Amino acid sequence: MSYRAPVPVKQCLILVGGKGTRLGDLTKGTPKPLLEISPGLRFLDVVIRNISRQGFTDIILLAGYLGERVSEIYDGQTVLGAKVRVFIETEPLGTGGAIATVADHLDEWFVLMNGDSLFDINFRDFSAAPPTTAIGRLALRAVDDASRYGSVEFVGERITAFREKHESMGGSGYINGGIYLLSRDVLAYIDGETSIERDVFPQIVAEGRLTAKLYQGYFLDMGLTDTFAQAQREIPHFLDRPCLFLDRDGVINEDKGYTHRPEDLKFINGAPEAIKFANDNGFFVIVVTNQSGVARGLYSLCEVDKFHQEINRRLAATGAYIDDFYNCPYHEDGIVPEYAVANHPDRKPNPGMILRAKRDWNIIDAQSFMVGDKPSDIEAAVAAGIKGVLFTGIDLQGLINNQIKIRLAQKM
Structure with a gap:
């Protein structure tokens, strides 16, 4: 009998629906992930290229605010062999509700990630061997000051608690890197406007069905004026690799x-x-x-x-x-x-x-x-x-x- 490897996860959903109000005038006419970090290079371009080069072939952009702009640029495009589709929500539904709008298009397992942050991980390692008894897996990163982000607690691979910013003590800890491997069974936890982080994950944690994997790659959330400036300085060089x-x-x-x-x-x-x-x-x-x-x-x-x-x-x-x-x-x-x-x-x-x-x-x-x-x-x-x-x-x-x-x- 010939060897048959498990079918790899091929689908990635990218959340690009936020208004980016913390960036002020920069996002009045442009969705946050579409901001250019260098002439002709959008932040979202880098996110999509980084996921598609690792073998993901079905990329779905979940758009909201100024979603028509996202659709005009990306819908129907092919990036390194990956087909890009754009779905625009008709009303704000939260990060969980956005997933539900594409329920009929979901694979058995898929990656969900934020389009306004960049976490340099090996996505093939992250999505290999989906957990058999869990509904999801989070990519976590160790940081020196977890209080800025909120922290995640875990035992072994199993996540036991989330601590909000105001609950997190100062000092080092593990933060949510904004990249999730999810089973389509997560849809059972979504009803109308839902936050995947605030509403869904706590339920799954209580059931012992949310796991974690640690990475230490480059991480940047470009949602603040200072971190957007940092993105402009650093992300173009992120593309350069041995x-x-x-x-x-x-x-x-x-x-x-x-x-x-x-x-x-x-x-x-x-x-x-x-x-x-x-x-x-x-x-x-x-x-x-x-x-x-x-x-x-x-x-x-x-x-x-x-x-x-x-x-x-x-x-x-x-x-x-x-x-x-x-x-x-x-x-x-x-x-x-x-x-x-x-x-x-x-x-x-x-x-x-x-x-x-x-x-x-x-x-x-x-x-x-x-x-x-x-x-x-x-x-x-x-x-x-x-x-x-x-x-x-x-x-x-x-x-x-x-x-x-x-x-x-x-x-x-």
Whole structure:
């Protein structure tokens, strides 16, 4: 029997309905998440790109105040393969009531998040293995002063209490990061105008059915004038990340010779764990792979894409993901005329695929590196201006983790 990974959570709901009154004149004609943090770049653009790059394909924006503006910009758009839909509430219904308006569109499990805050977590880790006896999971963050936000108390994974701002003692604690993994069973707790935080979560906590997971990534709520100014200073740089480039066959998966069928996918020992380590530490993970089997007529580009989809589907079960795949189907000995090209710029050892990735993604060259199992991989990396690391078949996880730790130390 072939291996079947659990189906990953694919749906994300983003709340973009608030008026943003604390920002004064800035939001009189513009919904808060649509404010530009740099010319041509809206805060919501960053939120959507960050979730879609991690493999979510159905993004629903729950709009209210000036919702037509949100719809004009985003409804029907595709961002990194994710389809964006906008639903506008006809009257204020609260964060819970907004969910109920799209009840007929909800998956069994979905992520709900705020569109005016940014919490840099591994969403694939957060949404992996939904809790079997709970209705939801919250992403929490440790802070030095929890009294500014209100705090969350928990034992093990189970949340036991919420403390409002006025109830929280000064000092460190854990705050609600505004990202929730929810079962559609949450609808049973919603009736009319409802706050998911004030009305629903306390009920679920009382039943022992709300859990927590801790993260320590970058966090910013841009709802105040000072934090919006902070967003303008910091968020554009949030998009810049180091990248782990990977060859595919012989590095990620066992090379069985022109491997392309999903049922033939078998990970190299330690590959999912190493990829997750890169995800958890803020690296892009991008695959660059020669696929001359397309030129030789052994399989199609569509089959290559299906194989890559299977890689990410199985990785999702372990809380890992690959941001993007680049492949070169060209070879001088090809029998398919359109791919029978000698020395194509994309074919390693040429650096074309890496250079294309650098144009498409905000990659920090100095901290990036390529892991391959052939000299041609290393040559391509060097030609593209990044470090190449040869995998000899021994301890892939240790090799990649060590390289990442070295680069993180350089950043400090």
